[in-house]
Amino acid sequence: MKPALTRGIVAVRADASGDPKTIFANLQKAFEEFKSENNDRIAALAKGQEDVVKAEKVDRINAAVGDLQSAFEAQATEIAALKLGGGGTKTGPVDxxxxxxxxxxxxxxxxxxxxxxxxxxxxxxxxxxxxxxxxxxxxxxxxxxxxxxxxxxxxxxxxxxxxxxRETASGWVGETAARxxxxxxxxxxxxxxxxxxxxxxxxxxxxxxxxxxxxxxxxxxxxxxxxxxxxxxxxxxxxxxxxxxxxxxxxxxxxxxxxxxxxxxxxxxxxxxxxxxxxxxxxxxxxxxxxxxxxxxxxxxRNTIATVRKLKDGQGNYLWQPSFQAGQPQTVLAYPVTExxxxxxxxxxxxxxxxxxxxxxxxxxxxxxxxxxxxxxxxxxxxxxxxxxxxxxxxxxxxxxxxxxxxxx
Known part of the structure; x- marks a missing residue:
């Protein structure tokens, strides 16, 4: 079991089991914590103050966010598979x-x-x-x-x-011109x-x-x-x-x-x-x-996703975003990401x-x-x-x- 990540009264567990709603809530909390800690790290670097402890904490939370995102997508896939196989009246084998x-x-x-x-x-x-x-x-x-x-x-x-x-050519001609x-x-x-x-x-x-x-x-x-x-x-x-x-x-x-x-x-x-x-x-x-x-x-x-998760656009918005509801994948620049x-x-x-x-x-x-x-x-x-x-x-x-x-x- 991975250790809990704590910030104030928030405790987020990188746990791949449990209820999808709980995993989803933990994912959102973990990502908010990641953004806060990473923003602090970036601000320190801008001042020339590299904090090794802070960097390690960011990496640890980053890994937890990845675990929770993977767990949430796995739960969604399992639920979809159960729905796919659970409907209709069962019949005997075709052969x-x-x-x-x-x-x-x-x-x-x-x-x-x-x-x-x-x-x-x-x-x-x-x-x-x-x-x-x-x-x-x-x-x-x-x-x-x-x-x-x-x-x-x-x-x-x-x-x-x-x-x-697609090498077909064409052209404009007059009414009586040769073709x-x-x-x-x-x-x-x-x-x-x-x-x-x-x-x-x-x-x-x-x-x-x-x-x-x-x-x-x-x-x-x-x-x-x-x-x-x-x-x-x-x-x-x-x-x-x-x-x-x-x-x-x-x-x-x-x-x-x-x-x-x-x-x-x-x-x-x-x-x-x-x-x-x-x-x-x-x-x-x-x-x-x-x-x-x-x-x-x-x-x-997974390693590349963890790197991209730290990137921001020119307005300070993170390019990576977690799933916001079941069935929706993580995104980068609003496009789905397939790990x-x-x-x-x-x-x-x-x-x-x-x-x-x-x-x-x-x-x-x-x-x-x-x-x-x-x-x-x-x-x-x-x-x-x-x-x-x-x-x-x-x-x-x-x-x-x-x-x-x-x-x-």
Whole structure:
């Protein structure tokens, strides 16, 4: 348990449990305390009086604000998930016969005549529709990029998209003037090829024999942690080799800068390699076309958010603001912030901040179907469930995204 942060009669606990209203109230109190202490620190620095104790206190409160903001967003996500799954009348599985057969195979290894959907020579089987949906929903709940990007299910080995390079020409003419031929548009192509991601959870046979266990929930909980971690890294910085190509790899000067027909994601370069200023964030926001700003958001990791939380605009207002009600995220310059652990820290030549409309800017492709291979032999008395899913990703539109890059030195 983290220690209480006290200021006068206010006691704020950085506690990730409890009632959302309590967490929300503590978040607002902690942010007010942070602003007060940070203002004092800035005033002391302006007078040339650096106070190490004060700086440490500010950092401690800053961390508490981050904890409370994360806890509040987690509670809101959990409530939304419960609402999503709690309405309506429950019906049986879409593929009830196959689901029952799969459960029998999952528990005891029984191979029934009707368990043949997606079977392969190694004994792998496609998970039933409900199992697939449970894992997919779980990934959406915990994977930041899946929450903000475009997700396209596919049934083939890849997905190709044509891009109109918009080279059509036009001109003004008189009533009887000749109409010479104008320029003809050309098309570019991007192919999004899925790579294979896997998890290998294990359970004892006794656990599987327990009739009370929900196999769908157990498998989803075991798989989502590994899948979401691997996806989180790949969607941000993946090299595209047997995995998605991360959006940062399409920025100017990065490995995939020339891959998209419309060019690279424009970058703004910070003056420093170790610090970000308010003006640089404001410039980044206004470098985005107006038509792309309506659904724009920031992406950065927890350490960068803590740094940005200390920044003010020219009128002394803090750029970062906490959630003000359930369902609303933290904001910077009034734009939502999505915390992504895979984003790099602020450091020389790094790209720690992304901004733009990720729904229009980045595409995730999911090869439909999760395959499960039951392995009771490799690690007795455990039964392993080698679970695989094919996932790809890449840049959809560089014009609606921006990246802040730190100076090289």
């Amino acid at each position: 009830a016969e196959y689901t029952d057969a799969f459960r029998a195979h999952f528990r005891k290894g029984e191979v029934q005549a009707n368990l043949n959907k997606g079977a392969d020579a190694e004994g792998g089987y496609l998970a039933p529709v409900e199992w697939d949906r449970t894992i997919t929903d779980k990934l959406i709940e915990v994977s930041p990029m899946r929450q903000i990007a475009m997700v396209q299910p596919i049934s083939g080995s890849g997905f190709s998209k044509l891009f109109n390079n 010479p031929e104008t320029g003809t548009p050309t098309f570019g192509r991007m192919t999004y090829t899925p790579g294979e991601i896997y998890a290998n959870p294990a359970a004892t046979q006794q656990l599987l024999d327990d009739s009370e266990i929900s196999l769908e929930t157990w498998l989803a909980n075991e798989v989502e942690a590994e899948f979401s971690y691997q996806e989180g890294v790949a969607f941000v910085a993946g090299d595209g080799v047997n995995k998605p190509a991360g959006f940062l790899t399409y920025a100017v000067g990065a490995a995939n800068a020339a891959a998209h027909p419309w060019g690279a994601i424009p970058t703004a370069v910070a003056a420093s390699g170790t610090a970000v200023t308010s003006d640089e964030l404001i410039d980044l926001v206004y470098s985005l076309p107006g038509q792309a700003s309506q659904n724009a958001r920031f992406t950065m990791n 992504m652990a895979a984003m790099p820290d602020i450091s020389l030549n790094a790209m720690p901040i992304g901004f733009g409309d990720f729904r229009r800017g980045y595409l995730i492709v999911d090869r439909m179907g999760i395959r499960v291979l039951r392995d009771p032999f490799s690690n007795k008395p455990y039964v392993h469930f080698y679970t695989t899913k094919r996932v790809g990703g890449g840049l959809l539109n560089p014009e609606v995204l921006r990246v802040l890059k730190m100076a090289a030195a």
